[in-house]
Amino acid sequence: MTLDLRAVLVVVALLVAGCGAGPTQAPSDATPASTPPDATTANTVALADLSETERAAFRASQNETVAFGPPCADTYSDDVAEIFREHAYVRADDRYYEVTVTSTGGWEHPLEVFEPVTVASANASRVVPFESLSGRNRTAVDELLSGEYRSSYCTSPPAIFDSDVAISYQNETYRPQATIIADYPGSKLTTTPYER
Secondary structure (H helix, E strand, C coil), X not given: CCHHHHHHHHHHHHHHHHHHHCXXXXXXXCCCCCCCCCCCCCCEEEHHHCCHHHHHHHHHHCCCCEEEECXXXXXXXXXXXXXXXXXXXXXXXXXXXXXXXXXXXXXXXXXXXXXXXXXXXXXXXXXXXXXXXXXXXXXXXXXXXXCCEECECCECCXXXXXXXXXXXXXXXXXXXXEXXXXXXXXXXXXXXXXXX
């Protein structure tokens, strides 16, 4: 066998060996192109692993700040925020999103208890007779005069409970005195796409 023939056989053998190896396949769960250096399986949650409500909150947060609070119609309940408090990132659409839940301070309508305080009518800037009250106000004042009236997180107390208004009832004048017994810890979710 000549030197040239041996060289050709060696080249052919190398080519065949190279073809047998085939191209390298990327794993099916390939890492997104931009991966935060501190992202781990412990601090990252996949969108598919969120509940339907959590996914809705995440999707909404991509366009606007999402509020969490009492179970009212215009917010997500605070328990939905928990998954985002426990994780730094959500992985969705083949990229990472940094998620942050921060406090917004107290809720717009704190939980209050109103108790009736007897006042001299001369000391009240405005006195409203009980008989002239509307149905909702009359019901609230009935509760007040029976001992106390409790507000809720999701609704404002009746306007009649304004601090400048007193109510006359059976020859007495009362003013509702409010005490805040709880202030719901409002919070918000912000979402930022991670960019390398």
